[in-house]
Every structure is written in C-alpha cells, then in structure tokens.
Amino acid sequence: MPIVLRLPLPCRSRLPMLAAVMLIGALPVLADDAMGGVDVVSLRDSGRLIEGKTAFSTQWKGRAWTFANEANRAAFESNPRAYAPGFGGNCPVALSEGRRQPGSPRFAVVVGGTLYFTSNGEARERMQSDPQPVLDRAGAAWGKGRR
8 A cells, every 4th residue: 555645835844754754664665476475496396385485585577486495596596487387377277278367386287397387176187187288278378368
C-alpha cells in the first residue's frame, strides 16, 4: 500500500519531511518472491522441496530467488535458465490444453533435465507417463502467448 504524506503548505520546518524520509527508509523492501520461496536447485537436482532462506538469495528477471545454502545460490547464478522452471512456472498440461495456470512446486517433475511445475497430482502423472506430446503442445501455446 503506498504511503501518502500530506504536509501543510507552506511547510516552514524541515522536521516533518525528515520524519517522513526516516519512516520510508525504515520500511522493508519487498521483492517479488520467485516460485514461492522454494529452492529450485534442490528441487531440480534432488527432488527435495526445501524452503529457501533470504540469506541465500539473488535477483533474476526482477524476482527474488531464495536457496537453502550458498552452493545452491552459486549454482543458480552460474546458469539460472538451467534451474528456473519451464514455462515460467506455469503448468505444461494446462498450457497444452490452451489454458494458462500456475503450477505448484509440490507437483514438480523433471523431464530432460528441465524442472516443470504442474498444477496437481493428475497433471504430474501425465507429465511423468508421456511428457513429449504435452511439452510439444505446451511449447506451441507458450510461444503464441508470448508474442
């Protein structure tokens, strides 16, 4: 929520402005937390759903990515595209059906070294049993939607 400061005009004292600047400086800076704060390196490499810590975070594509440890943060920074979920974290099954629906790290699957977030257990099963047709259709839909 934006902070609106209304000072009486003319303001002869700098004290209200100084107090406002100090107040704004004390507010936390909130970045868009990527992937719900999940460590995508742990998820892709070991299949473990681990919450990242702000002490091990980095910025990529305007979002804050958090990791369980420094090694995972460094791995992500060296090649973020290798760890970021395909289709921006959207469910490939939904995309293949013409819908854009956010996936969930709880229903993650790795296909060909790429991490994908599906939206539910049924979608994850489809990705695990026969991923290529789903990925082909999802890729076509994703390309159309991004133009």
